[in-house]
Amino acid sequence: MLEIKHPYLLFLGDAVxxxxxxxxxxxxxxxxxxxxxxxRLPGCAADVGLPDMSVxxxxxxxxxxxxIGVANRGGIISDVWMETLLSALDAxxxxxxxxxxxxxLLPALADRAQRLGRELVDVRYPELxxxxxxxxxxxxxxxxxxxxxxxxxxxxxxxxxxxELRARSRKATFRATGQTGILIAGTGVSxxxxxxxxxxxxxxxxxxxxxxxxxxxxxxQGSLFHASYAGxxxxxxxxxxxxxxxxxxxxxxxxxxxxxxxxxPSLQECIDxxxxxxxxxxxxxxxxxxxxxxxxxxxxxxxxxxxxxxKETGLPTVDAYRHGAGRLVDALPA
Amino acid sequence: MLEIKHPYLLFLGDAVxxxxxxxxxxxxxxxxxxxxxxxRLPGCAADVGLPDMSVxxxxxxxxxxxxIGVANRGGIISDVWMETLLSALDAxxxxxxxxxxxxxLLPALADRAQRLGRELVDVRYPELxxxxxxxxxxxxxxxxxxxxxxxxxxxxxxxxxxxELRARSRKATFRATGQTGILIAGTGVSxxxxxxxxxxxxxxxxxxxxxxxxxxxxxxQGSLFHASYAGxxxxxxxxxxxxxxxxxxxxxxxxxxxxxxxxxPSLQECIDxxxxxxxxxxxxxxxxxxxxxxxxxxxxxxxxxxxxxxKETGLPTVDAYRHGAGRLVDALPA
Numbered sequence: 001m002l003e004i005k006h007p008y009l010l011f012l013g014d015a016v017x018x019x020x021x022x023x024x025x026x027x028x029x030x031x032x033x034x035x036x037x038x039x040r041l042p043g044c045a046a047d048v049g050l051p052d053m054s055v056x057x058x059x060x061x062x063x064x065x066x067x068i069g070v071a072n073r074g075g076i077i078s079d080v081w082m083e084t085l086l087s088a089l090d091a092x093x094x095x096x097x098x099x100x101x102x103x104x105l106l107p108a109l110a111d112r113a114q115r116l117g118r119e120l121v122d123v124r125y126p127e128l129x130x131x132x133x134x135x136x137x138x139x140x141x142x143x144x145x146x147x148x149x150x151x152x153x154x155x156x157x158x159x160x161x162x163x164e165l166r167a168r169s170r171k172a173t174f175r176a177t178g179q180t181g182i183l184i185a186g187t188g189v190s191x192x193x194x195x196x197x198x199x200x201x202x203x204x205x206x207x208x209x210x211x212x213x214x215x216x217x218x219x220x221q222g223s224l225f226h227a228s229y230a231g232x233x234x235x236x237x238x239x240x241x242x243x244x245x246x247x248x249x250x251x252x253x254x255x256x257x258x259x260x261x262x263x264x265p266s267l268q269e270c271i272d273x274x275x276x277x278x279x280x281x282x283x284x285x286x287x288x289x290x291x292x293x294x295x296x297x298x299x300x301x302x303x304x305x306x307x308x309x310x311k312e313t314g315l316p317t318v319d320a321y322r323h324g325a326g327r328l329v330d331a332l333p334a
Numbered sequence: 335m336l337e338i339k340h341p342y343l344l345f346l347g348d349a350v351x352x353x354x355x356x357x358x359x360x361x362x363x364x365x366x367x368x369x370x371x372x373x374r375l376p377g378c379a380a381d382v383g384l385p386d387m388s389v390x391x392x393x394x395x396x397x398x399x400x401x402i403g404v405a406n407r408g409g410i411i412s413d414v415w416m417e418t419l420l421s422a423l424d425a426x427x428x429x430x431x432x433x434x435x436x437x438x439l440l441p442a443l444a445d446r447a448q449r450l451g452r453e454l455v456d457v458r459y460p461e462l463x464x465x466x467x468x469x470x471x472x473x474x475x476x477x478x479x480x481x482x483x484x485x486x487x488x489x490x491x492x493x494x495x496x497x498e499l500r501a502r503s504r505k506a507t508f509r510a511t512g513q514t515g516i517l518i519a520g521t522g523v524s525x526x527x528x529x530x531x532x533x534x535x536x537x538x539x540x541x542x543x544x545x546x547x548x549x550x551x552x553x554x555q556g557s558l559f560h561a562s563y564a565g566x567x568x569x570x571x572x573x574x575x576x577x578x579x580x581x582x583x584x585x586x587x588x589x590x591x592x593x594x595x596x597x598x599p600s601l602q603e604c605i606d607x608x609x610x611x612x613x614x615x616x617x618x619x620x621x622x623x624x625x626x627x628x629x630x631x632x633x634x635x636x637x638x639x640x641x642x643x644x645k646e647t648g649l650p651t652v653d654a655y656r657h658g659a660g661r662l663v664d665a666l667p668a
Contacts, residue, residue: 135561135593192531199530199565227469227572227615231533234558235565259469262614273610280596281561 001128001205004096004121004186005064006034009053009088013070013081014041021046023098024069026180030159034186036061038069041080046070055084059091065121067183068097075100086112094119098179123182126189126202133200133239135281140210143332144242145220145291146274148264150229150257152250153293153321154220155181157328160291160320161246162217164329171214175207177236181219192221192232199232203239215332218242224273225265226256234277241281244332245274247315250293251305267313288331290317335462335539338430338455338520339398340368343387343422347404347415348375355380357432358403360514364493368520370395372403375414380404389418393425399455401517402431409434420446428453432513457516460523460536467534467573469615474544476616477666478576479554479625480608482598484563484591486584487627487655488554489515491662494625494654495580496551498663505548509541511570515553526555526566533566537573549666552576558607559599560590568611575615578666579608581649584627585639601647622665624651 010028015021028035028048037053040046048069055066066088072078077085077099085095089112097103103120104110113120143161145154158174158181165172174181176188194202207216218240222229249267256262265273271287278285290309294302302319310317316327344362349355362369362382371387374380382403389400400422406412411419411433419429423446431437437454438444447454477495479488492508492515499506508515510522528536541550552574556563583601590596599607605621612619624643628636636653644651650661 133562228467231565231569
């Protein structure tokens with residue numbers, strides 16, 4: 001499985017707004033200890049709160065990888081970035097990217113990297129040798145974040161649970177399944193990019209047998225109710241063999257992301273189907289809590305919304321990002 | 335989408351037994367009108383009931399494609415076959431294969447094919463430009479065969495329904511999702527080999543909008559209850575947007591194929607979950623009948639087994655291969 005060396009220099013390029021640097025923001029937020037600084041080109045409209053730093057300064061401080069933390073339209077590698085990327089290779093760094101088009105397919109980068117012995121890490125493209133899932137019970141505890149929809153807080157929630165468990169001195173590892181998650185974890189598998197037959201098998205490899213008191217916090221993808229991506233979600237659910245699920249939900253959403261004709265499922269439907277399917281590979285699998293993404297709510301409405309959903313479902317309900325994951329961790333099975 | 339030209343010459347090679355020529359057997363059984371003959375090498379222990387024919391004889395009768403209808407251990411292309419394959423290219427044929435290793439990666443074949451302008455069709459590797467599923471309602475009728483497990487008759491059942499509909503002069507097209515199915519249909523998509531994000535989208539492309547009175551008979555794969563492959567099955571179910579499902583089942587199986595620790599689901603569980611998930615993209619989706627693979631039963635037990643399951647489920651239950659699909663077609667929604 002791929003390994004990205006840290007510390008990182010986060011490359012924000014010429015990001016057109018803060019959202020374009022969402023990846024850098026995630027890495028800076030969840031792995032501040034790995035991030036030496038941010039590199040911004042003229043015109044960059046994003047800031048992830050790290051010291052501005054040139055390639056040379058980062059080199060002096062021991063950076064190992066330049067992480068491309070910016071996306072432009074189309075997910076391509078901009079010509080404007082090229083001089084910086086080449087100088088990063090010259091300075092001894094690897095480069096890691098979650099963009100669609102591969103670093104290794106750009107001849108200028110590929111040639112320079114090969115000549116200097118640097119790694120170009122395209123986290124979107126799984127490099128592990130894929131295996132079909134075996135479905136056999138394995139040791140250790142696993143939590144999977146699932147959702148009513150795509151993009152509703154599954155990565156943040158898994159990371160918040162990892163942070164809380166570690167704060168309680170418990171063994172915990174975030175397991176990344178998407179591009180930003182992999183840059184945050186320094187490793188992982190982009191499960192939506194593996195060949196369909198191997199979704200569950202890749203998840204088994206990502207979260208293997210472990211100590212009985214160790215928790216893997218597996219980043220979920222999509223939703224069993226998303227007509228485009230549910231196959232990925234089900235493969236992940238079976239491969240995760242999860243002891244616990246946390247249901248992630250964005251309470252203001254009126255339809256499934258990207259599918260204007262499709263309504264969101266009810267929380268209870270979504271809880272039921274995830275438990276039912278999860279129990280195929282772990283009969284004890286159950287939803288232990290709800291994590292709301294309340295970023296679209298007025299501050300004054302957050303507590304009331306959490307309380308209402310807690311009453312409706314009977315499950316502890318928090319915004320794991322806003323409130324921390326303490327109540328979710330309290331709800332984990334012993 | 336790929337297109338395999340017919341008529342075919344079926345290549346049985348040095349098949350070690352009848353089962354090794356299962357692919358040729360399927361093609362000969364379901365597309366006899368496309369099959370001119372079988373080509374067997376010395377030592378071949380299989381026979382699919384077609385006239386034995388050399389490359390030259392097949393050429394004289396107008397064959398367009400040599401179909402590799404045999405599998406050996408490992409799914410590789412045997413050296414022993416090479417002389418025949420090259421002579422088929424020389425005779426003007428394309429070659430089609432569902433094996434793991436690609437025809438196009440063997441330099442001797444690739445060079446000869448390119449020089450002569452022949453196609454090497456590796457049906458296992460989808461060539462279509464993949465799109466994410468849109469999930470929008472589309473015209474036409476679609477039936478998907480689903481199953482309690484892998485390898486329990488989903489392809490045969492879809493083909494039997496196609497045959498019965500055509501016998502009744504109704505518009506019907508078998509839609510292939512696996513290697514043998516694609517060789518039988520002459521086109522299709524190997525859905526388990528597409529990148530996970532595109533399972534449903536590939537199925538939408540495979541069975542597009544059509545006349546309102548046209549039925550697509552889509553070959554299912556795997557099972558929602560198979561811990562290795564359920565993601566493929568769910569993506570297919572959502573992409574199929576099926577009006578009708580037929581549940582396929584092998585009544586003597588004691589555990590899921592390849593997973594000795596995992597019991598089969600009950601038929602009713604399997605019916606419920608498939609309907610529930612299928613209704614996401616087609617609210618009218620329901621299981622209309624059961625197709626048993628009774629090949630492992632004694633003849634004397636077949637009728638009794640069908641009757642018992644028909645009583646248990648309240649659904650017409652046949653072995654579509656043994657009995658034909660008449661009762662299943664009668665159960666289709668108008």
